[in-house]
Amino acid sequence: MALRPAMEKFSTLFATLYLIPAQAILGLLIIFMMIGFTWLHHAQALHGNLPKFRPLPALDTLRAALRRGAETGRAIHLSPGAGSIGQPPAMAQTMAGILAAARVIEETALKGTPVLVTSGDAVAHLALKGALRQAYQHAGQAQDYAPASVRLLALEAPTAYAMGLMTTYSPQRFEASQIIGPLGPEFILAGEEAAQYSIPQLVGTTSVSALPLLFLVSPSVLIGEEIFATEAYLTASSTPQARLLTQDALRLTLSLLVVGGLLFQSLVALQPMLPFTLPFLVP
Amino acid sequence: MRSFLQDPKRLLATIIAGGVGLVVFVDSLGSIPLISPVATLLVTWTATLLGLALLIGLGSVIGTHFQHVASREPTWGYSVVLLFAMFTVIALGIFGVPGQAFPVSLSEEPLRLSFRLIYEPLASSLLALMAFFSLSAILRAIQQRRAEAICIILVALGVLLAQTPLVAGLAGVDAAVGSFKDYVVLAGARSILLGTALGTMVASLRLLLGFDQPYLDR
Numbered sequence: 001m002a003l004r005p006a007m008e009k010f011s012t013l014f015a016t017l018y019l020i021p022a023q024a025i026l027g028l029l030i031i032f033m034m035i036g037f038t039w040l041h042h043a044q045a046l047h048g049n050l051p052k053f054r055p056l057p058a059l060d061t062l063r064a065a066l067r068r069g070a071e072t073g074r075a076i077h078l079s080p081g082a083g084s085i086g087q088p089p090a091m092a093q094t095m096a097g098i099l100a101a102a103r104v105i106e107e108t109a110l111k112g113t114p115v116l117v118t119s120g121d122a123v124a125h126l127a128l129k130g131a132l133r134q135a136y137q138h139a140g141q142a143q144d145y146a147p148a149s150v151r152l153l154a155l156e157a158p159t160a161y162a163m164g165l166m167t168t169y170s171p172q173r174f175e176a177s178q179i180i181g182p183l184g185p186e187f188i189l190a191g192e193e194a195a196q197y198s199i200p201q202l203v204g205t206t207s208v209s210a211l212p213l214l215f216l217v218s219p220s221v222l223i224g225e226e227i228f229a230t231e232a233y234l235t236a237s238s239t240p241q242a243r244l245l246t247q248d249a250l251r252l253t254l255s256l257l258v259v260g261g262l263l264f265q266s267l268v269a270l271q272p273m274l275p276f277t278l279p280f281l282v283p
Numbered sequence: 284m285r286s287f288l289q290d291p292k293r294l295l296a297t298i299i300a301g302g303v304g305l306v307v308f309v310d311s312l313g314s315i316p317l318i319s320p321v322a323t324l325l326v327t328w329t330a331t332l333l334g335l336a337l338l339i340g341l342g343s344v345i346g347t348h349f350q351h352v353a354s355r356e357p358t359w360g361y362s363v364v365l366l367f368a369m370f371t372v373i374a375l376g377i378f379g380v381p382g383q384a385f386p387v388s389l390s391e392e393p394l395r396l397s398f399r400l401i402y403e404p405l406a407s408s409l410l411a412l413m414a415f416f417s418l419s420a421i422l423r424a425i426q427q428r429r430a431e432a433i434c435i436i437l438v439a440l441g442v443l444l445a446q447t448p449l450v451a452g453l454a455g456v457d458a459a460v461g462s463f464k465d466y467v468v469l470a471g472a473r474s475i476l477l478g479t480a481l482g483t484m485v486a487s488l489r490l491l492l493g494f495d496q497p498y499l500d501r
Binding site for chain 1: 298321329331336337339340341343346347348354356357358361398401402406409410412413416417419420421423424429431432436437439471472474476477478479481483484485486487488489492494495
């Protein structure tokens with residue numbers, strides 16, 4: 001008798017689910033899967049149970065510059081590009097650039113290497129200022145914090161940002177320049193300027209129109225999703241490692257779905273030529 | 284570091300950030316009577332905060348360039364020009380021009396005139412230099428014998444040649460270029476876009492769930 005109300009509730013739920021479009025259910029399943037992966041990998045990272053990540057040779061340029069910068073005293077330039085946090089298409093890339101810059105700032109604050117941070121967005125400018133101040137405070141070098149080390153070169157104007165970056169490169173020598181974020185073809189102006197001054201550059205973007213130009217100005221290029229992985233390679237902290245694990249798991253799932261779908265479609269196309277009928281292809 | 288569940292300050296900040304993000308996210312999926320007004324209010328507050336961030340950024344720019352002028356750095360002349368242009372546009376936007384309607388956005392006169400007469404020609408001229416900067420970069424890449432760069436240069440030259448009338452008229456060239464674009468180029472672009480989308484989704488979800496808290500001190 002106690003089961004009857006439960007069964008009635010289940011039937012109501014099932015009927016309600018039947019009315020929800022299939023795409024919505026699929027979307028919810030994907031979101032729940034992502035949430036499950038996120039929890040699992042966060043716990044895995046906290047316990048230190050991490051796989052060995054493949055090397056990113058592009059980051060060797062930055063690591064070498066960090067080693068040299070403490071001796072030479074030359075500044076390292078950091079930038080999340082000209083993107084805006086308030087604009088959805090460029091927001092994720094700008095955040096990735098800010099997080100990568102923040103990790104480098106932590107290391108330079110500990111080593112006493114000067115930095116110059118530029119941005120093309122007011123919110124990114126404030127975030128980087130905060131990151132620089134925190135880094136110097138945590139390193140016990142609060143007196144070395146210089147707000148003028150963070151500069152706003154332009155606002156939502158990629159061409160103006162590129163020009164501002166060109167003028168930034170000319171007066172002083174930099175040990176290296178890291179620019180990770182939404183970059184467009186106009187970046188060739190600043191990138192080539194840096195190359196002419198022999199400034200080692202680490203550049204990264206997801207823009208397919210800018211990537212070929214980045215390869216012309218620098219051998220150290222992060223392609224597409226590698227910019228989201230950069231933070232995990234620059235620090236031993238568990239949070240970015242967990243993020244990288246989740247990205248890898250989702251990418252693997254997506255790859256399996258694509259390959260599986262390709263095989264299924266191929267079998268459907270080949271079915272008429274086969275001497276037998278595959279049971280799962282029969283409508 | 285303590286878990287954020289044991290730290291009231293971090294817990295409260297996480298709940299606020301996650302809750303606000305969730306409300307705006309749900310509203311973006313579809314208009315819901317109870318949630319839409321709240322989401323609209325939150326977005327309005329965000330726009331106001333962005334305006335304040337812009338003012339702070341403006342202050343930073345003014346301070347930096349005033350310092351350049353005061354300390355007579357080698358580029359102090361450019362700083363004077365920048366400050367003059369900045370204050371001129373700000374004055375135009377605040378006070379307008381006598382005899383004309385007060386501008387309420389950047390797309391209205393006289394602000395639009397200043398951008399059309401000064402910024403747009405300058406930007407176009409500088410973008411025209413991209414061809415020469417690209418050529419310089421190509422020559423340097425060839426001198427350094429970098430494999431990826433040389434590969435890109437060869438493909439670019441091939442596509443450029445294929446568009447010339449002499450080569451484009453040959454049989455099969457059009458189809459070959461089309462196949463290259465439809466299969467090789469499109470596949471590569473889609474793979475990058477898929478990876479970007481996955482990275483964006485994961486970063487956003489971790490922010491909403493409170494695993495990443497970039498808004499808090501480490």
